[in-house]
Amino acid sequence: MQFAKYLSVTIASTIKFAAGPLSxxxxxxxxxxxxxxxxxxxxxxVILVTFAGAALQALVSRxxxxxxxxxxxxTRMAVRIWKRFGMTGIAFLTPLLLTPIGGTVLALSFGxxxxxxxxYMLLSAIPWAVVQTLFFYLIPGLKGVAG
Incomplete structure (x- = not known):
């Protein structure tokens, strides 16, 4: 049953980063x-979008x-972030404001x-995973609600 919990958290994080620590x-x-x-x-x-992004984009456009x-x-906000902070800014903001999919698509769209x-996404994911997880674990009464 532990594997099912790991899988649930992993899948939740693929869509929205904060869903992982919360779940x-x-x-x-x-x-x-x-x-x-x-x-x-x-x-x-990030890996799926990076390597299958062109095929997914073609499918969606059909x-x-x-x-x-x-x-x-x-799009204007994305351009402002890119011009001001580049890839570092996109990677930094992906776990906070963007989704893993959205941040990756944005980075790839800028070439x-x-x-x-x-x-960059890995270097952003590591500290943000720890910070957000510890944040959710410090909320009283949250840990073990579903367990």
Whole structure:
């Protein structure tokens, strides 16, 4: 049953980074188990999007009825982050504001090479997994709610 808990935290982190620490605390995992699974979940998303991104983009565009808007509030914010902070800023903000998928897509859309995306996202995932996990574990009554 422990494997199912690890898998749940990992899968939760592939979609939204903060879901990993939250679910790990609720499932009664130790903070280190939760942090590792959270980091692993983010990196699975980053790897999948990095290496299968072009195929996924082609698939999505086949089913999209209208072309996407080029200049939206979100794209303007992304350009501001990129111009000001580059890949470091995107990687830093991915676990906080962006999703692992969104941050990776954003980095790749600015032409960052795959190896650099993987390295920066890993260097961001490690400390943020620890910080966010410890934050959720310090909330009284949360740890072990579902366990």
């Amino acid at each position: 790990g605390a609720a499932l009664g995992l130790t903070w280190i188990e939760t942090a590792l699974c959270t980091m692993l979940g983010m990196m699975i998303s 089913f999209r009825s209208a072309p996407t808007k080029r200049f939206t509030k979100r 960052v090479n795959r190896g650099r995306v993987l390295l």
